[in-house]
Amino acid sequence: MGVAVEIEGLTKSFGKQTVWSDVTFDLPPGEISVLLGPSGTGKSVFLKTLVGLFKPDRGSIRIDGQEVTTLHERELYAVRRRLGVLFQDGALFGSMNLYDNIAFPLREHTRKTEAEIRGIVEDRLELVGMTGDGDKFPAEISGGMRKRAGLARALVLDPELILCDEPDSGLDPVRTALLGELISELNAATGATFLIVTHDINTARTIPDHIGMLYLRRLVAFAPRAEMLASDEPVLRQFLNASREGPIGMTEEKDALEVARERERELAVDDYRGDHREGP
Numbered sequence: 001m002g003v004a005v006e007i008e009g010l011t012k013s014f015g016k017q018t019v020w021s022d023v024t025f026d027l028p029p030g031e032i033s034v035l036l037g038p039s040g041t042g043k044s045v046f047l048k049t050l051v052g053l054f055k056p057d058r059g060s061i062r063i064d065g066q067e068v069t070t071l072h073e074r075e076l077y078a079v080r081r082r083l084g085v086l087f088q089d090g091a092l093f094g095s096m097n098l099y100d101n102i103a104f105p106l107r108e109h110t111r112k113t114e115a116e117i118r119g120i121v122e123d124r125l126e127l128v129g130m131t132g133d134g135d136k137f138p139a140e141i142s143g144g145m146r147k148r149a150g151l152a153r154a155l156v157l158d159p160e161l162i163l164c165d166e167p168d169s170g171l172d173p174v175r176t177a178l179l180g181e182l183i184s185e186l187n188a189a190t191g192a193t194f195l196i197v198t199h200d201i202n203t204a205r206t207i208p209d210h211i212g213m214l215y216l217r218r219l220v221a222f223a224p225r226a227e228m229l230a231s232d233e234p235v236l237r238q239f240l241n242a243s244r245e246g247p248i249g250m251t252e253e254k255d256a257l258e259v260a261r262e263r264e265r266e267l268a269v270d271d272y273r274g275d276h277r278e279g280p
């Protein structure tokens, strides 16, 4: 079954750069949540903070009621055993074939026999539609297959919480839709809690129970999907409609700068209108 994740006042910076601050929301247990946000808003950093790869500056993360931000490496190990993570780059070991990649967490975290491991690995390969591909190496398969192999590996320990960082990036539209369907089916079958980072609007509009969005170093909102899709908050509307019109620019830094510049231009135009002799 899925675990609840409660996030409160979470803040993360690298040196002087704040990635996001005061992020507060709960991941509802057993449900699918999607995290959106323009590039560079810290979605990957957020997932890595949840699994304990980064320590937050402030705030708390409770997984199934247990505070994890203060845990030591050994205690974190036990928590991680309950999580399945698909990192943005797939993170398969290039020197191992898919079979060994998928078997890795089982060999690392359990005392299962090789015969038991074979049963589980073959089951997960089948689940992601890769039966018979176990002897292939990551470099020999397509990006879409690497994603699915990464997902198979994330599922191998029957996780209660599954975190996926752009599982659909680089996939064609049909495979993206199929992957979304696969995630829904996995959620229905396992009851695990899902948090998925995606840039795919179609996925965001159809798959999750809840949607959250990061923008300009904060969580804009986290709410049920229907509520988010109907929202008239400009950032959400622009993002969910993939529109050029709106506050989001090409880069995060530019967004803030652009707002300031536009404001200056408006003021300059006002000045010009007010006094032609000093106009440009």
Ligand SMILES: Nc1ncnc2c1ncn2[C@@H]1O[C@H](COP(=O)(O)OP(=O)(O)OP(=O)(O)O)[C@@H](O)[C@H]1O
Pocket (backbone or CB within 6 Å): 014, 019, 037, 038, 039, 040, 041, 042, 043, 044, 045, 046, 088
């Ligand atoms: N290990 C690190 N050390 C210092 N800064 C980092 C580190 N990892 C990420 N950052 C910075 O944190 C910010 C957020 O990065 P992150 O990769 O989380 O963005 P993202 O939202 O996942 O973007 P994308 O959609 O392109 O994947 C960036 O400015 C990045 O440079």
Ligand SMILES: [Mg+2]
Pocket (backbone or CB within 6 Å): 043, 044, 045, 088, 165
């Ligand atoms: Mg990322």
